[in-house]
Amino acid sequence: MTRRQLVLSVNGGDHEVWVLPSDTLLDVLHDELGLADVRYGCGEGVCGTCTVLLDGEPVNGCLTLAVQAAGRQVTTLRGLMGPGETLHPLQECFLRRGASQCGFCTPGMILAAVDLVRRRGRPSREEIKYALVGNLCRCTGYTKILDAIEEYVGLAAVDAPDQVTS
């Protein structure tokens, strides 16, 4: 197999990479671009630790080929942070609520939740649970993750009341 050149737009910056057609987006982001916030957990699309946003939509990096991301915007967790690594409000909620233990699932959880709140405005706790079904956590029992996201939903509603859709 021959490598081809690709321009990947990740967290607002363009990166030229040489990839095999079989390389997954996870492989390229983690191993070529050194993005440690995109992680191999199962390679089957079951656990969600490799979640990234592709043009704003959450996808499993392990089930997406790198070539499929050409010409599209890739956002990883660190892409949510402001200048000087200012925490996103949901990251603050995760800290306050103790929503990380080992932390391995955290980037995927946060990206999935940010996408949900962007789409749904004010999701209920049940809706949050439903949206996180593809992001497994083996440490926390989910309660503190749900608490953190609910707190963020409240903050987000205050910040942007016009986004409330239901």
Next chain:
Amino acid sequence: MRCVGPPQPAGGQQLTEQSAGRYRVVGRSPAHHDFVDKVKGSLLYAADWRLPGMLHGKVVRSQLPSARITGIDVSAARALPGVVAVLTAADVPNNRIVEMASGGLAELEVAMPVLASGRVRYMGEPVALVAAVTQQIAHEAAELVAVDYEELAGVFDVESAQAESSPRVHEVGNTLVRWQIRCGDVESALAAADVVVEGEYRTQHAEHAYLEPEAGVGWVENGVLTLRVSTQVIEHAAMIAHILQVPQSKVRVIAAYMGGGFGGKEDMTVEPYLALLVWHTRRPVRMIWDRQESLVGSTKRHPFIMRYRTGATRDGTLTAQRVEILGDAGAYPNLSPRVLFAAAACASGPYRVPNASITSSAVFTNNVPSSAFRGFGAMQIVLGYESQMDQLAARLGMSRTELRERNFLAKGDLLPTGEPLDTCVEVAHTMHRAVALLGEPPKPSAPGKAVGRGIGCNRHPYGRAIWFRDQAAAWLSLAADGTLLIRCGVTDLGAGQAASLCQIAAEVLGAPLDDISIYIGDSALNPPAGGTFATRQLYMSGNAVLTAARELRERMTPVAADLLGVRPDELEFANGRVWPAGEAGGVSVTLAELAAACVQRAVSTAHLSTWLAEVGSFDPRTGQGHTFPDYTYGTHAADVEVDVETGQVTVLRYAACHDVGRAINPMRVEGQIQGGAMQGLGYALTEDVAVQDGYVQAALFADYLIPNSLDYPDVLVGIVESGEGKGPFGARGIGEPPIGNVAATIASAIQDAIGVRPAQLPMTPERILGLLDTRRVDPA
């Protein structure tokens, strides 16, 4: 010197009632720096390091559970461009790992090869190693290693493995260890009992399913083989030196913060393979196990068969208990001798049993090896002793809580080993609290549904078995600017092991948490603390840091008193300052000023302290002696609804309450309890690594059903703080205990709902329907 205001809280909002007013930092829930890195996604786990010229390693594993290796041809693999090394058993300087997990007290001596030599004993056993310039080439080369096998008869269940005529997994015999604990005269007491209940309970192979698969990198630096891996135990450096036949000083293990471990990273995982590849190639190597490889090749939780016979008087007082436990060790010893010991030591639960006979055996099979997994034998056994209590309550027509209260252990009581309990037992308190947390019992949601409530109490050890003479060391140093460094060999599973040490040091020395840095998990640069397992680190490293901090403070106190012109016995250390007790608004010195004054007076501000655990001995012949330093007690309660048409069990509410002695960080304590309970729910209802004739059936992560966000309700938590644990500030360990109660609690609730007791895990819809069928046939 300048004036300061009243002390400020160290951060975090939660403060348990019992800790309020007594402590400044302990009992609060500040976020620690590793959690900041975790929410940023910037924490570097074991798979996240790259080194110049790094190769990629891959293990070639046996496809058969029991076979003779008649030949290995590595020529095709070696010929593949990009392959740098292919290693087999002949390349291992010392190919024998002898674990002797009970410290040689009772088990057979059986060696495990690093790479199989001549014989494979389980499917997934490592046979060869490959290193190549890319991961893909390493995978391709592994496929090209041609191993010829002659299949041999195997043995796959513990009951047939005990028969003399069974194939032997190891020449010395299939029973690796057989523990016994005896007190009183159990046969006479059973014969004299007013009522006797019997039961047999079975549990399954379970997978840790940490989200971070086994991984690490290795390299050689200054002649020292260095591994940075996801491990609970940096002390494996000694075993790696033994395998390579190099001095122990020439191997260094660094433990990255782990993406979960739960006991599955207590044995070595990638370490010996990485070490061999690095040693042979003299290049950096990375190895990451695929999830699918991890499912097949990693150790599992022991399946148990537990047979109980329990006698009691008519008023519900336990008089006797006979227990037989069989654990499937799989093909190699690993930690099975210790797991089965914990099972035996805890087999009577939190109850007084004056006459007991307990035996537990670890038996070899050609199944995947079993070893440590959160709960470590003391969790499987809860299903046994709590099922017996519920059966007894039903037989006597007593309430389940009343029967338990009549028999709960109390401080001063003797365990079946003859040792007295020397801390309080607040299990009744946890039981009432857990039941109260559930509220009013629910009503069935529809016809054809049955609701039930269950409870499950437990006694779980924290700290290593007492004859290991456990120790942990910590090294504290106050820098010239008054900030604090902690160095401790502890590894961090994600439960806040490092963070709680910072809180303990901050409490004693008054350094603000933001001014403390902690260096952990390095066998070369940290004083040894022992691994993070056996719920031992708060007890061990926590006490080591507490002792070191107190001793350092004691050494610096005369200097501070001199600076302040007061008597040395009345100083307070807090908020980066020292001042005369009770005069928070008055004169003070900063820790920086104190550090400078210490240097001027040649008083060292660095201090190393080694903390020694309680010691004792156990006699395996009499089954009497000392077992564990102390226990954590707790109760879970649940409401479930059973669909009698489908057998589906829905957990409606779940509450978990434990006496943690003292909550150092209440939010982290809650997290441990919620997470432990959730793992327990998966274990109770869905998780099962089906192993058929030695073949692991779960080929994909999707086949192994760990709880997702939708499966179960929030776990309601009750924290009891008796203040009487043996950890720092009276804390008890809480890492493992909360997984123990769950299966028994759910079984209790199902029994309450449908009138039949499940006796086999997981409690799948098919099994519940089977139980309902027995009820239809025999309404009694």
